[in-house]
Amino acid sequence: xxxxxxxxxxxxxxxxxAALFLGGxxxxxxxxxxxxxxxxxxxxxxxxxxxxxxxxVSMDVQKTSxxxxxxxxxxxxxxxxxxxxxxxxxxxxxxxSDYEVSEDGLTYSFTLREGxxxxxxxxxxxxxxxxxxERMLTxxxxxxxxxxxxxxxxxxxxxxxxxELTGIKVLDDTHFTITLSEPFAVxxxxxxxxxxxxxxxxxxxxxxxDFGIVPEKxxxxxxxxxxxxxxxxxxxxxxxPKYWGDEPSVKEVSAKIMDASSMDMAFQKGDLDIIDCLMxxxxxxxxxxxxxxxxxxxxxxxxGINYLxxxxxxxxxxxxxxxxxxxxxxxxxxILDAIYSGDGKLEDGVYPSGCLGYSQDNQGWLKYDxxxxxxxxxxxxxxxxxxxxxxxxxxxxxANQNVLQIISxxxxxxxxxxxxxxxxxxxxxDLRNSGEMESFLALxxxxxxxxxxxxxxxxxxxxxxxxxxxxxxxxxTIARIAAARGIVDPGERMKEYSSLEKKLVMDDAVxxxxxxxxxxxxxxxxxxxxxxxxxxxxxxxxKKVTLK
Amino acid sequence: MTALFKRCLGMVLVLLGVMVLxxxxxxxxxxxPAAVLxxxxxxxxTIARLTATMNLDRPxxxxxxxxxxxxxxxxxxxxxxxxxSVLSLILTAFPxxxxxxxxxxxxxxxxxxxxxxxxxxxxxxxxDYLFRGLSMFGVSVPVFMVALLLxxxxxxxxxxxxxxxxxxxxxxxxPAIALGWNSAGSVARLTRSSLMEQLDQPYLDTARxxxxxxxxxxxxxxxxxxxxxxxxxxALQLSGMLSGAVITESVFGISGLGRLALLAVQTRxxxxxxxxxxxxxxxITLGNIIADLISFCLDPRVRxxx
Numbered sequence: 001x002x003x004x005x006x007x008x009x010x011x012x013x014x015x016x017x018a019a020l021f022l023g024g025x026x027x028x029x030x031x032x033x034x035x036x037x038x039x040x041x042x043x044x045x046x047x048x049x050x051x052x053x054x055x056x057v058s059m060d061v062q063k064t065s066x067x068x069x070x071x072x073x074x075x076x077x078x079x080x081x082x083x084x085x086x087x088x089x090x091x092x093x094x095x096x097s098d099y100e101v102s103e104d105g106l107t108y109s110f111t112l113r114e115g116x117x118x119x120x121x122x123x124x125x126x127x128x129x130x131x132x133x134e135r136m137l138t139x140x141x142x143x144x145x146x147x148x149x150x151x152x153x154x155x156x157x158x159x160x161x162x163x164e165l166t167g168i169k170v171l172d173d174t175h176f177t178i179t180l181s182e183p184f185a186v187x188x189x190x191x192x193x194x195x196x197x198x199x200x201x202x203x204x205x206x207x208x209x210d211f212g213i214v215p216e217k218x219x220x221x222x223x224x225x226x227x228x229x230x231x232x233x234x235x236x237x238x239x240x241p242k243y244w245g246d247e248p249s250v251k252e253v254s255a256k257i258m259d260a261s262s263m264d265m266a267f268q269k270g271d272l273d274i275i276d277c278l279m280x281x282x283x284x285x286x287x288x289x290x291x292x293x294x295x296x297x298x299x300x301x302x303x304g305i306n307y308l309x310x311x312x313x314x315x316x317x318x319x320x321x322x323x324x325x326x327x328x329x330x331x332x333x334x335i336l337d338a339i340y341s342g343d344g345k346l347e348d349g350v351y352p353s354g355c356l357g358y359s360q361d362n363q364g365w366l367k368y369d370x371x372x373x374x375x376x377x378x379x380x381x382x383x384x385x386x387x388x389x390x391x392x393x394x395x396x397x398x399a400n401q402n403v404l405q406i407i408s409x410x411x412x413x414x415x416x417x418x419x420x421x422x423x424x425x426x427x428x429x430d431l432r433n434s435g436e437m438e439s440f441l442a443l444x445x446x447x448x449x450x451x452x453x454x455x456x457x458x459x460x461x462x463x464x465x466x467x468x469x470x471x472x473x474x475x476x477t478i479a480r481i482a483a484a485r486g487i488v489d490p491g492e493r494m495k496e497y498s499s500l501e502k503k504l505v506m507d508d509a510v511x512x513x514x515x516x517x518x519x520x521x522x523x524x525x526x527x528x529x530x531x532x533x534x535x536x537x538x539x540x541x542x543k544k545v546t547l548k
Numbered sequence: 549m550t551a552l553f554k555r556c557l558g559m560v561l562v563l564l565g566v567m568v569l570x571x572x573x574x575x576x577x578x579x580x581p582a583a584v585l586x587x588x589x590x591x592x593x594t595i596a597r598l599t600a601t602m603n604l605d606r607p608x609x610x611x612x613x614x615x616x617x618x619x620x621x622x623x624x625x626x627x628x629x630x631x632x633s634v635l636s637l638i639l640t641a642f643p644x645x646x647x648x649x650x651x652x653x654x655x656x657x658x659x660x661x662x663x664x665x666x667x668x669x670x671x672x673x674x675x676d677y678l679f680r681g682l683s684m685f686g687v688s689v690p691v692f693m694v695a696l697l698l699x700x701x702x703x704x705x706x707x708x709x710x711x712x713x714x715x716x717x718x719x720x721x722x723p724a725i726a727l728g729w730n731s732a733g734s735v736a737r738l739t740r741s742s743l744m745e746q747l748d749q750p751y752l753d754t755a756r757x758x759x760x761x762x763x764x765x766x767x768x769x770x771x772x773x774x775x776x777x778x779x780x781x782x783a784l785q786l787s788g789m790l791s792g793a794v795i796t797e798s799v800f801g802i803s804g805l806g807r808l809a810l811l812a813v814q815t816r817x818x819x820x821x822x823x824x825x826x827x828x829x830x831x832i833t834l835g836n837i838i839a840d841l842i843s844f845c846l847d848p849r850v851r852x853x854x
Contacts, residue, residue, distance in 0.1 A: 055803075055811075057629055066587055140601040141631070143586060145594060213632060231630075231640070232803025233713060257801050258712055261696055265704045266711055395814075426579025426816045433583050433595070444588070463592045 046251035048527075048545055049272050051263045053279040055232055060212025061197045062136055065143040068194045069255070069539045073237060074119075075197035075220030078110065078129070079188060081449060083534040087301065087354055089449050091192050095124065095221065105183035105488040112174040118200045119219045119240040126176035130168045131201035133178075137165065144195045150184040183486040185493055189448040223248050223543045233257060237542065248543035249528075264288070273527050274545070276538050277520035282399055285520070286341060293522050299343075302519040302536030304445035305352040305454065308407065308512035313471040314438045317388070321380045323509035327366055329373035329414045335406050336515050339399050344517035349501045350455050352516040357451035359498040365506060366513070373414045385415025391432070391440040395425035403514075404441055435466035441514075446535045451497040455481055458511075459504060472510055477503055555840065559833040566829040567619065567822070571612055574818045581628050581816040602628055615822065624826070625819035629811065634823035637808060642827070644713075645804035648796065649789040651724035656731035657782060661771075663732075664739025669766060671744060679736060686733020695726040695799040712801040723800040727793055731785045738781055742774040749773075776843070783839030787832040 056067035061075065080094040093099070098111040116124040136148045137158050148154055152167030167179045180187060190196060197220065207217035215226035215235075223245060224237040234256040239248065258266065260280050267275040268288075277285045277297075289297065308330070316322045336344050345353055349362040377383060388411075390404050404420050411418040418439075423431060431437045446453050452460075458468045460481045465472040472478065481500055487493040504510045519536035529546040533539060582598035599605050603614070618625055624634035663679040670676050702709040702722060710719035746752065747770060755765040794806035805824060812821035 058631060063631060141598055143594060143598075145597075146591065209631075230715075230803060231637075232797070232807050233715075233801050256712060256714075259799055262699065262711055262799065262801075265699060269704055269711075271711065424579070425814065426581075426584050427577075429583045429587070430578050430580050433580070467592060 046249070046547060048250040048253045048274070048542060048547065050253065050255050050274050050540070051258045051266065051272055051276075051279070052234065052255050053258070053260070053263075053276075055257055056229075056235070058212040059215070059218045059226060059229065061194060062139055062142050062144050062199075063212055065195070067539075068537065070218070070226060070235075071194040071197045071220075072222075072533070072539055073224045073253075073542050074218070074222045074226060074240075075194070075199070076116075076222050077192055077194065077196050077198065079192035081189075081192050081534045083531070089354070089356075089534050091188055091449075094192070095198060105185070105486075106180050108178045108180075108187070110176055110178070112176075113244065114174065116221050116244045117242050118203060118221050119225045119242055120203065121242060122200050122202055122219075123173075124198065124200070124221055125173040126170040127173075128200050129176055129198055130165065130170055131204070132196070132199045133168060134165045135199065135204070136196075147190050147193065147195050150180050150182075150187060150190075152179045152181045154181070183488050185487060185490070186448065186450045186452045186485060189450045189453075193448045195447065224253065245543075249546040250542045253542050260284075267522065267524070270524065273524045273547075274530060274540070275522045277522065278397070278538060282339075282397075289520070289522050290341070296522050296524070298521045298523055298530050298532065299518045300521075300532040300536045301345075301354050302445060302517050303352055303354045303449065303534070304443050304536065305347050305350070305516055306403075306441065306443045306514040308439060308441050308514060309437075309468065309470050310439050310509070310511060311435075311437060311469050311471055312473055312510075313435065314388075316380075316382060316386055317438070319380055320507075320509050321376050322382065325373040325376040325382075325414065326411065326416070327509055327512045328369045328376070329416070330407055330410045330512055330514075331368040332366075332512075332514055333368065335403050338406065339402050340515075340517055343520065344515045346515050347513045349505050349513055350458075351451045351497070351501065352446070352454075354449075354516075355446060355451060355454070356449050357494045357497045359494075359501065362498060362501050362506065370410070370414050377414060377416075383415070385417060387417045387419065389438040390418050390420045391428060391437050392420050392422045393425055393428040393440070393442075394422055395428075396441075400441055407441070432469045433467050435469050435471055437469035440469065445537065449535070451494075451501075452485055455497065455500060455504075456485065460485075470510055472504075472508070474508065477508075552837070552841075555837045559830075559837065562833050563826060563829055566826055567616065568612075570822050570825045571615065574816075574821060575608060579816040581818060584814075584816050585628060615819075619826070624823035627812075627817055627820040629815045629817040629820065634819050637820065638805065638823055638827050641803055641805045641808045644802050645790060645793055645797070645806060647720065648723055648727060648793055648802060648804060649786065651720055652726075652728035652731070652789055652793075652796075653782070653786055654728075655724050656728035656735055656785065659728075660732040660735025661739050661778070664736040665743060665767070665771065667736065667740040668743035668747065669763065671740070676740075680740070683733040683736040683740075686729050686736070688733075689729070691726055691730060691795050692799060694729045695722070695796060698722045698726055699799075712799075719800075723796050723802060726799070727789055727796040731789070734781065734785070735778060738778055739774065742777055743770055746770040746774045779842060780839070783835060783842075786839075787835050790828065790831055790835070 056069060057064045058067065059070040061068070061071035076095050078094060078096045079091050081089050082092045083089050095113055095116060096110045097113045100109045112124060112126060118124065133148045133151060134157065136142055136144050137154055145158065151165060153162055153165050154167065156162035157165050169177045171177065200219065203219050204211050207214065210217045212218055215229050218226060221244065223240055223243045225240050227236045227238050229235045234254070236255070237253040239251040263272065263275055264280055264284055266272045277289060310317045310323050310326065312318050332346050336342055336346065347353065348364060348366045349359070351358050377385065390408060392401055392404055408418045408420055432440060444454060444457070457464060458470065459465055459472050459478060461478065465478070477500065480496070484493060484496045484500065487496060505513055519532065521530065521532060523530050526548055527545060528548045531544040533541060581602060581604065582595045585598060586594060603611060615625065622635065626632070627634050627637055630637060663683065667676040667679045699711055699722060703711040709722050710716065713719045713723060747766065752765050752770055755769050756762060760768070793804055794810050797804045797807040798810065805828065809821065809824040811817070812824055
């Protein structure tokens with residue numbers, strides 16, 4: 001009896017082992033093949049399949065400053081940024097059909113595009129625009145107040161001293177004016193950011209707390225509607241037939257949340273149409289996607305700058321000569337080549353290339369010069385070097401850790417003992433926001449294409465210099481940065497920003513500008529064309545994808 | 549009944565202790581929830597406003613009493629990060645975790661007990677060597693590695709099962725195997741050793757002498773007596789699976805309780821973390837009471853113990 005059982009057990013074992021072995025050896029069917037090879041995948045022709053590496057927090061753009069996938073595809077803004085073939089960008093009309101700016105730069109008169117409706121058929125009116133900005137200022141947990149504070153009466157509304165935003169006057173259903181409390185040249189650029197997506201007063205009011213949470217109640221004027229959102233699993237979208245613009249090629253979208261290895265498998269298997277290389281392991285990108293799928297890569301210059309911030313409140317970083325020595329001691333090109341395979345461009349200023357106001361005059365001056373750095377350190381009494389801390393955010397990409405290691409070695413070569421200290425994300429933010437972080441490596445990607453978005457964020461007020469842990473101390477320059485926002489003449493404004501950039505980075509060495517990187521996506525053979533977001537965000541516009 | 553009442557009272561005290569500990573722990577560790585929420589788009593005014601909205605500017609005792617009062621009424625607060633009721637988030641996520649746990653436990657126990665029994669009955673022969681090797685593999689390979697292997701074989705190579713959870717029953721198979729894999733190994737090893745102790749017992753000779761087949765004697769009498777330590781282990785495994793499915797849920801995209809807790813930790817979402825910890829503690833203590841009741845029913849020695 002036992003002997004017969006033994007035989008059957010052995011037989012089962014052999015069959016199982018053989019099945020696993022054969023399974024491991026067989027080629028996978030329906031796989032994404034590199035360009036030129038046949039792809040057997042044949043999902044529904046108008047469905048776009050993408051992956052996300054984490055869930056969104058809210059579909060309500062006024063309650064998040066990180067998740068723009070829904071605002072970009074379900075809502076519209078008054079203006080939009082258009083990227084041209086030469087890489088330049090311009091601000092074009094979107095929900096507005098016409099506008100005028102008064103000579104003093106204070107009053108903007110707008111005409112809304114005729115016939116625009118939200119996806120439930122509710123017409124878009126000037127009242128919706130006013131409601132959007134009032135809600136932005138009065139929502140207790142609003143994260144977008146920065147985009148409305150320039151409007152006259154914003155502070156009074158936020159403090160409860162007024163019941164409405166006096167700076168916005170509704171003339172009729174399609175005409176309204178916005179008056180600013182002082183000239184603010186960046187205002188139109190801000191109106192093109194997803195943060196200022198226009199909401200419907202009636203839809204938001206009817207939805208109550210469900211707005212931004214329940215897909216059926218979170219409706220916009222954009223080309224898509226969210227059909228489902230399962231927390232932790234993903235979202236699906238479908239085309240909004242009431243959309244006012246051109247009908248997009250993609251009619252449905254499935255966005256599933258996956259970890260890096262699952263994304264890689266799903267793409268190679270043919271179950272994803274676009275994959276974001278930033279979400280994959282860089283070794284896999286180099287070994288698989290840049291080789292086998294090199295003809296499927298879509299590359300975009302990311303309008304963002306990687307920088308090493310230096311805190312003036314920490315000795316001896318308070319000495320500009322020491323900061324200049326650090327700038328010269330870091331071999332940025334070697335880092336770019338070693339960690340990012342050269343997929344980027346060295347930056348010597350504050351604004352990344354592609355940003356409005358980017359000036360060639362402020363580029364090309366910063367050279368790797370360890371001998372020069374040592375001499376500078378000796379000249380201020382640090383020939384023996386000193387100790388400093390490089391703070392690492394545990395949530396940052398692995399590449400950041402590798403970059404910091406090379407920076408630490410570079411600094412070690414000139415006698416500076418730079419120790420990398422790892423902080424969990426929340427602690428890292430806490431320390432940085434307290435103004436006490438000694439130095440850190442980070443990336444800033446533009447929200448709107450204007451130098452103000454970088455320079456004001458980091459150096460435009462005393463509070464900003466503290467919260468970004470640079471503690472820049474030149475109050476006259478800080479005042480100039482704040483004042484530059486109000487310069488009405490565009491030429492004059494850009495000249496001032498160029499001068500400020502030179503002062504900050506070349507003269508005062510406030511930070512070490514590192515590089516701007518390319519953002520790589522890989523598309524499947526089902527995708528005929530794909531234009532990433534103008535600043536190279538991971539969030540994409542579905543309407544910019546054309547399927548075969 | 550007195551014992552049951554004592555266990556229930558113990559459960560209430562444990563939950564109260566958990567509430568106090570997690571409340572204090574979350575206030576000690578660094579990390580401002582408002583700052584995490586704002587991330588890069590941060591400014592002093594918005595942090596101050598959000599802090600006030602979250603009631604984090606109130607004195608700690610007031611915050612605790614408010615939390616305790618709410619919890620007693622079944623209100624665990626509002627998630628800072630997701631802006632929804634914590635209780636509704638937990639009640640939405642828990643069925644996924646429960647389903648995953650039940651399937652994983654079924655896989656682990658069926659495979660574990662079956663292979664353990666075969667190993668014991670054929671000890672020091674090929675099936676024993678094979679299953680001992682497999683159970684060693686089961687207990688020693690980390691869950692993410694098992695998950696990756698399963699995805700590679702059954703999704704990428706064989707195209708038999710979905711890569712991640714998509715709402716279908718089929719898509720729950722790989723997560724259940726991944727989560728139950730380690731437990732299956734442990735159960736198999738314990739079943740083998742526990743059953744082997746019984747195989748030499750004279751009562752099995754008696755059963756065989758009465759005409760039962762050897763396998764019948766082992767399965768009917770031997771396995772029953774060997775089950776007590778296995779049931780204890782299974783109860784512990786169940787608690788572990790309910791609270792420790794974070795990796796499995798993350799890899800397979802299941803929006804369960806483990807993933808919710810992980811998100812709460814990462815984002816310093818105090819109400820959500822307090823809620824998930826409290827709920828998990830409740831489920832585990834309740835599970836322990838149920839395991840005790842099962843032992844009470846199965847083993848007469850437990851019933852008669854004073």
